[in-house]
Amino acid sequence: MYDCGGWTVIQRNSYDTDITWSETWTAYQHGFGNIELDHYLGNRFINLLTAQKLNMVRFVLADSENRTWHADYDSIYLTNQTDKFRLRLGTYEGDAGDAMSSATYKNLHDNMRFSTFDDDNDRLYNTNCANEHGGGWWFDSCYDAHLNNRGRLHWKALCDHNCRSSLILIRPVHMYCNRV
Template identity: 55%
Template sequence: IPYMRDCDEMFQTGHTESGLYITRPDNTRKLVVQCYMDGCNGWTVIQRNSFDTEIIWSETWTTYKYGFGNLEDDHWLGNEYISLITRQKWYKVRINLVDANGNHKYAEYDSFILRNESQGYELNLGAYEGNAGDPLTSSRTKNFHDNMKFSCKDHDLDRSTSINCADVHGGGWWYDSCFDAQLNRKGGIHWGTLCDENCRESVIMLKPIHMYCSRV
């Protein structure tokens, strides 16, 4: 059976309903993912979190590597699989946020690359667009999450010289020292230009950069 490599390939082959699909990214096993089909393209969801989530988020390196949670609800797809997905094409990322007042906002970056484990699952982002503000790459923020390695409670790769940011604040993330944005936390979804640890929801999803909507 020729499995598709991501949700956009699923969409292009006629699967236009959002939901769970079996994919097979290059160089890995079959992978169940949540797909969001927007009527033009298919987005591969790599994270979903809600303010009242049951997920603790304060997990180990290995747990973050292979993913956890409920794929139909709050979850982390897994750094290893995210990295493999982003190495097969040129992807962009969209981060959908719901602020404390229920307003829907978004941030997009026109490139999203997650390096491999030997490189600490380093995050590389492109140019920002959106209405949620840019706490990941903007020079106006204190902490610069772009080009940071991933840290969690048992694997400290942040740039703080005094604390383990993941251990102190909870949740794995691309910490600097420590954060202006952190979406992988229980009861504290933070996007510094929009929410002060009180966002109601976050969703992170990927699609190939060359795919555009062709509807009239």
Template identity: 45%
Template sequence: MANKVPGLLCHLALCLCFFVHGDIAVTISTKDEVYAKIANKHMIANRDGATLLNVQKPVIYEEYLARDCRAAFLHGRRQNGLYVIRPRFSPLLVVYCDMEYDGGGWTVLHKNALKEKTTWSHNWNDYRIGFGDPLGNHWLGNEYIYLLTRGDAFTVRFVIIDGDGNTKYADYHSFRVDGEDTDYSLRLGNYSGNAGDALTSMGEAGIHDNMKFSAQDRDNDRRTTSNCALDNGGGWWFDNCYSAQLTNGNQIYWEGLCTETSNCKLASIMIKPNGKNCNIPSRY
């Protein structure tokens, strides 16, 4: 077992305990202290820490929180639900981890089940910091997607359930969202899957890859006559306007799969490391 060198740093009533485990200095926090540090805790404001599956011990070693859901899966987590993750270059985040679908370890960035009747007409700041319920319909937040994908290499999967209940998917073998200085531009790699490539192939509405994000109060699309986000009820990487849009409360659209007569029922966006990551050990 590695040697541990304990130390204690106290300032008035606040005490933070640190120890060195091997070459890693570890911060020891209570469950409440971890909860207070979560950047997107507004998305779970109506719950306490009891729903966070990996921070139920009396003390938490923050540096051993998993970097993403795949890291948590590799260290034995098998239950779907909310986890606190600690990506590189990012504050602590709460995300929904799907530990069952296609090998498990998927970090969910977005879900839209039409039966939940969610409003997606939000402003730029809402899309920046995230909104909704991670246990249901939600958008994790462009700033947090940027920070999450800045530190490691991911594959993204867009999952669509069509009008007949069939599950289709589109994989892009690299995925990142750039920072706010680029208006959260979308960067995608090569496509594979059975849903059809609605994001990186050029169509009548343009192309979504490399497009800036648009919201109802920030028009970054290439349509000159109107605001695609305002017209179509949700923020997205619009061009002129879309061949796919998953942020709409009335219609999920994926070209070639969803139609006006056979509307798709559910869409989600989830990511997993693409094999180029190097995760530090996690215990949670």
């Protein structure tokens, strides 16, 4: 699933993780967890990585039966803190379904600002999606994908809050090669 290599793991989450994922804006900005286990790299660092050159992103998901699926986007950019770490994704390709940018679903995570329980940037007026559903994420109103959550990993086209694990990986586009 990693094909030619060169990937940087920006998020890893297991269904039975010790991490609650209900962290503050500051924690999501700087990152938390164990880089060799479940972790979030930090929006500040993801912004710096994606600002250096054109990157692609791969979401790797293990469904409830532990089968592996992926959703690739041919570009990713995370804006800086001033713009609340807005997520910008390119074109989807993969076998997991497009739960991040497809107009087929209710929530578009592409072009959304990041929200946490203490910094609400979703599009709902009277609801804080991060506070209501846990974890920080690029909430719309509220989500069709939510991977920064404890024991309730969700990817609309694949898992109804029962994915076993998730990985979010990025790498420079120039390192593209054939998929396995």
